[in-house]
Amino acid sequence: MIYIDNTKLDKPNQKWLDKAAILLQKLEEAVSIEERNQIIDKNHRIWKLLKDSLKKLSHGKCWYSETKNVYSHPHIDHFRPKKRSEDIFDKKNPLKDGYWWLTFDITNYRLCGSVGNVKKGDHFAVKYNRVLQPGPISDEVYYFLDPTVKEDVKLLNFDNNGTIKPSAPEALEKWDYERAKYTIEYLDLNYPDLQEARRLKWQETTIIIKEVNRLNSIFNNEPTNQNKNKKESEKNKLRAMLSPKQELTSTVRSCLRASGEDWAYKLLEE
Known part of the structure; x- marks a missing residue:
């Protein structure tokens, strides 16, 4: 959403x-x-x-x-x-x-x-x-x-299988959890083809995240402009995937957050 x-x-x-x-x-x-x-x-x-x-x-x-x-x-x-x-x-x-x-x-x-x-x-x-x-x-x-309420959109999250689920834990935020569950069920947001599309998008994002991490390691050991540009080139792929014109940007965002990488959080803040 x-x-x-x-x-x-x-x-x-x-x-x-x-x-x-x-x-x-x-x-x-x-x-x-x-x-x-x-x-x-x-x-x-x-x-x-x-x-x-x-x-x-x-x-x-x-x-x-x-x-x-x-x-x-x-x-x-x-x-x-x-x-x-x-x-x-x-x-x-x-x-x-x-x-x-x-x-x-x-x-x-x-x-x-x-x-x-x-x-x-x-x-x-x-x-x-x-x-x-x-x-x-x-x-x-x-x-x-x-979807026209900004805070509502934040109540959904995704996992690496492409499954959409409530972002709020039931025990701590029962009402938000119930709303998310109701929405997922009655809009069929785990429709198989849709779930598979999100799984593939997560997989694509994960591959790029791993490559950025690899290039980060190389750049830290050898901080040349060439290595820096290679790293930024991979990050630019993620920036493009986050464009409002692209599909499933929420899945990309969830994957970046799930990575736990500081650079990924900073990229999301851009």
């Missing part, structure tokens, strides 16, 4: 905004859930018009998997489900009305590969202050990690 500053999303043109306002009014005036859902279904192309703008924010990568193709072609995910919402932790009433008033709200859009979007479906568990009707949503305490 990568942090996305969605305040930088290109503003839709006035025609789109006017259409969204008209449709929101129709949703508000609908006399039944069925009528609302029909309006949503008939106008599903509206949010798809913004896909290119969402892709621009992430250089074409899915915001959750940080890949372009492994997790399949991107959908626009309504972070808060539009027609109905399923809360697995509410045993008495797991199915609830959706956040229909956010259907045409661009702040509710996330770019998600089809694998994750299909798995996510209507799932949206809320621990406290669930909003059941149009109104402020800022007080909701929800389970899904959100």
